[in-house]
Amino acid sequence: MTVVDRTRARLGLAVVCAAHFLIGADGLSVAIALPHLQRTFDAELIDVQWTLTGYGVVFGSFMLLGGRLGDLYGRRRLLTGGMLLFAAGSLLAGLAPVLGLLITGRVLQGLGAAAAVPAALALIGSLYPPGPARTRALSLLAAMVTVGVMSGLVIGGMVIGWLGWRWLFLLMAVPSLIAAAGAPHVLPETPALRDTKPDVLGAVLVSTGLIALLYGLTSIEHNGLVAARPLLSLAIGAALLTGFVAWERRTPVPLLRFDILRVRSLRAGSFGIGANGVAFTSTVYAGTLYLQDGLGYTPIQAAFAVLPIDAVAFVIALIAAPIVRRSPRTILSACFLLTAAALLWLARTPVPANYLTDLMAPLVILGVSLTLVFIITTHQAVADVHPDDKGIASGIYETANHLLGGAVGVAVYATIVATVANETGDPNGYRAAFLASAGLVIAFGCAAVTLSAPRGRTP
Missing domain, CATH: 4.10.860 (DNA Excision Repair, Uvrb; Chain A)
Structure with missing residues (x-):
């Protein structure tokens, strides 16, 4: 790479990371606003839950289409359009006078994210050739995704506490528009397959x-x-x-050629990120409800309480590149076991709780294990597929992440929490959600490790 090429690649990576950061920050940060939405709209939890579930359903359901449209019409074009739609949804959600319009805004955000995220991941391959530079770029992307979600909780808690929940959405519109404006200037456009119809x-x-x-x-x-x-x-x-x-x-x-599912590395990466998704969602969803409803934390306190995942993930992502190249399959095995152990630790859900031993310790473990899995599986998802299929491969991978981790995860955990609370009379049904998450991590993790490349085949 020349100096100009390196500079352009870094600027392009900055736009890709910014898009992932914004979408991550907005995606699950709404979980911390649920009690406030209930009071504002005088609604049941199951109704305001659709601000999370509606976003996750659309995001996960249209990811395959978003990935394929990027292959057909250009990934930079899809990233730009997706961020514009995401900004429009943010404005509608922030200004919504009724719950129905708020959910509609979240649906638009989900559609925008479904277009932008697969394109962004596939564009990493266009910016960097295989090798250490791409691994470092994927590590940085992993850091931005994790930091985005967890910072979203912190920023969300502060914004809700100081300005109100509406600004949680309104403040997302401006940086989304900036990312959309910058993408055409620093990102390469991939060849469009104009002869192929969607x-x-x-x-x-x-x-x-x-x-x-x-x-x-x-x-x-x-x-x-x-x-x-x-x-x-x-x-x-x-x-x-x-x-x-x-x-x-x-x-x-x-839309989906089933022969692409024969690529073992893609299947391994999808199962692995699915395990990450269900673990992370249970931590954010059940964890923030436990902190606020079970332990009496304010939104800001709850956001800062889960911050150790953010801090640890950022550090791990910066130093992980030489680590994950050594023995990815062994690292995946260890990480899935650590993730399950941390979830079982959180499943104790004591009231009252000692923050250092009952919360911070398992969150630090999750910060390490989830980040390493993300880096390895992100590479696996696109490593062995044809360049023309990287968009749909990214769509499959991100569908596993956001559908299992987001929409399905929230729906399952919400049902578990409510069912356990109704049957036992105990409002703290969070233990069952954490236990279910640990079981799913083991199941998906076993599939990912089985399909992963043998020792010696490295990212």
Whole structure:
């Protein structure tokens, strides 16, 4: 690389990291605002929950389409458009007079994020060739994602405490517009496959199918497992996804070519990031509810209480590049075990709690394990796929992350917390959520380690 190329690559990486930081900061930071949204709109938790679930459902459901559109029409174009849509959704959510419009704004944010995130990840490969420079770039991206989410909690707690929850959304619009304006000047545009048409029917089938499934999961909390509404929604979702598989196998230009799923490294990375997603979501969702409702923390106190993940993750990401190249499979195995152990530690949920021993210690462990897994699996996701398919590969990877970790995770944990509380009369159902998360981490982690490259094959 020349000096000019290196400078341009660094500026491009800054835009990619900024996009991930903003989306990460906004994604789950709303969890800390849920009690305030309940009071503002005089709504039940299951209703305001859709500010999280609606965002996560759309984000996860349209990720495959976003990744494929980046392959077809240019990833820089998708990143720019996605950030503009994200900014529009932020403004609508912040100004919404009723809960329905707030959820609509969150849906627009989810659509923008679904376009921007796969494009951003795929653009890393365009900025840096395989080797140490790309590994360092992925490490920095891992730091920005984690710091974004956790800083979002801190900033969210401060903004809610000082300015009110509306500014949590309004303040996201300006940096999103800046990122969109800077992308065309510093990011390379990937070749567009203009002769290929997007698979509209496939996108509709998979997106509506996932939405129906997630709506069914969420409505279990309010209606019960054997009620007509969740069962009907789950059945419709399963039918639509079955139709999606059948259509993809027969259409000449599918949204998702199933042969790409034969790439072991992509499957390994997707299972691994799925494990990370369910662990992180339980920590943020169940953890912040436990801190506020169980221990009586204010939003600002709750945000600062989980800050150790942020600080540790940032340090680990900066020094991880030479570590993860040595034996990624062994590191993954150790990290999944550490993550499960930390979740079991958090599952004790004592009231009152000693911050250092009951909270900070497992959060530090999570900061180490989640960051290392993110770096390794991010490389795995795109390492062995054809350059023309890096967008859809990124979409598959990010779908596993944000669908399992975000939408499904929130829906499952919300249902668990409410169900345990209703059946036992104990409002602190957070223990069950942490236990479920630990079990899912072990299951997904075993799949990721089994599919990972043998010792000696390094990022």
